[in-house]
Amino acid sequence: MPRLSSLLAALLLAAPALAQDRGSVAPKPLPPLAHPEDPSTPAKELFGRKTEPTKQTPRVIGFYAKGCLAGGEAVPVDGEAWQVMRLSRNRNWGHPVLVDFLEKTSRKLKKEGVWPGFLIGDMAQPRGGPMITGHASHQIGLDADVWLSPMPDRTLSRVEREELSATDVVRADGLDVNEKWTPAHLAMIRAVAREPRVQRIFVNPAIKKAMCREVTGDRSWMTKVRPMYGHNYHFHIRLACPAGEEGCQTQDPTPPGDGCDSTLAWWFRDSVLHPKPNPDAKPKPAMTMAALPAECKAVLSAR
Numbered sequence: 001m002p003r004l005s006s007l008l009a010a011l012l013l014a015a016p017a018l019a020q021d022r023g024s025v026a027p028k029p030l031p032p033l034a035h036p037e038d039p040s041t042p043a044k045e046l047f048g049r050k051t052e053p054t055k056q057t058p059r060v061i062g063f064y065a066k067g068c069l070a071g072g073e074a075v076p077v078d079g080e081a082w083q084v085m086r087l088s089r090n091r092n093w094g095h096p097v098l099v100d101f102l103e104k105t106s107r108k109l110k111k112e113g114v115w116p117g118f119l120i121g122d123m124a125q126p127r128g129g130p131m132i133t134g135h136a137s138h139q140i141g142l143d144a145d146v147w148l149s150p151m152p153d154r155t156l157s158r159v160e161r162e163e164l165s166a167t168d169v170v171r172a173d174g175l176d177v178n179e180k181w182t183p184a185h186l187a188m189i190r191a192v193a194r195e196p197r198v199q200r201i202f203v204n205p206a207i208k209k210a211m212c213r214e215v216t217g218d219r220s221w222m223t224k225v226r227p228m229y230g231h232n233y234h235f236h237i238r239l240a241c242p243a244g245e246e247g248c249q250t251q252d253p254t255p256p257g258d259g260c261d262s263t264l265a266w267w268f269r270d271s272v273l274h275p276k277p278n279p280d281a282k283p284k285p286a287m288t289m290a291a292l293p294a295e296c297k298a299v300l301s302a303r
Contacts, residue, residue, distance in 0.1 A: 023162035042286035047129030060248035069128030081106035095141035117151030170232035202236035205267035212260035
């Protein structure tokens with residue numbers, strides 16, 4: 001699987017900010033750029049300095065890993081069935097369809113006794129676009145990370161939101177889940193995957209392995225649950241392009257079947273779990289504005 005091997009190399013070089021990495025109660029603004037107009041300036045440095053959304057009509061522009069967001073909306077930091085974590089990152093933004101999905105789905109799962117509430121991690125930046133740390137995707141306001149920790153029956157403090165660790169449900173050797181994985185985790189992911197607006201869900205390969213072993217009955221929804229590096233502390237929800245959003249570039253449909261075949265076994269090869277460092281590997285050049293849809297320049301400069 002050469003494409004997956006290339007992805008592994010890219011992820012190892014990315015040094016992502018993980019769900020359990022602490023935030024700051026008193027975050028400091030990023031220093032101004034000396035030459036923001038320079039075409040070689042990484043797009044992540046430009047979008048990472050925008051603290052407010054545009055006042056435009058909500059619109060998705062581009063692809064999940066190469067695009068931006070006009071008219072972003074923030075999910076409220078507290079709700080009856082959700083709480084936003086790591087507020088210092090200012091990444092609780094998304095297209096209104098994502099905000100609506102998280103609010104309605106978390107309420108539904110709580111009402112049905114499936115899950116007590118979502119702890120929401122990273123969504124998108126106020127104007128989407130590439131992030132300085134943490135993600136290659138999450139650029140168009142249709143991606144959201146939900147922690148594998150159940151929401152407590154109280155409002156978390158600001159300090160707790162910045163310093164609490166998410167729950168790691170994967171064994172240290174990466175070959176299977178650990179004792180923290182529960183039937184409730186499976187029920188939550190299954191319920192989310194069955195929602196029509198969901199295009200994909202990314203989980204750690206060990207979680208997918210456990211689901212392949214444990215799910216009985218209807219397995220048609222399992223094609224949406226895709227194995228991906230990391231994701232042992234949270235699962236990643238990706239929505240399909242909203243109806244009528246012509247500027248949104250859709251992702252290829254998931255392959256048929258439940259995904260419990262040889263493609264899953266690949267993730268547990270020793271060469272994949274423990275890749276040898278390549279001393280000749282060079283970081284991939286940072287994405288510039290030229291790599292994004294032309295409309296993202298207007299999103300970046302809009303008031």
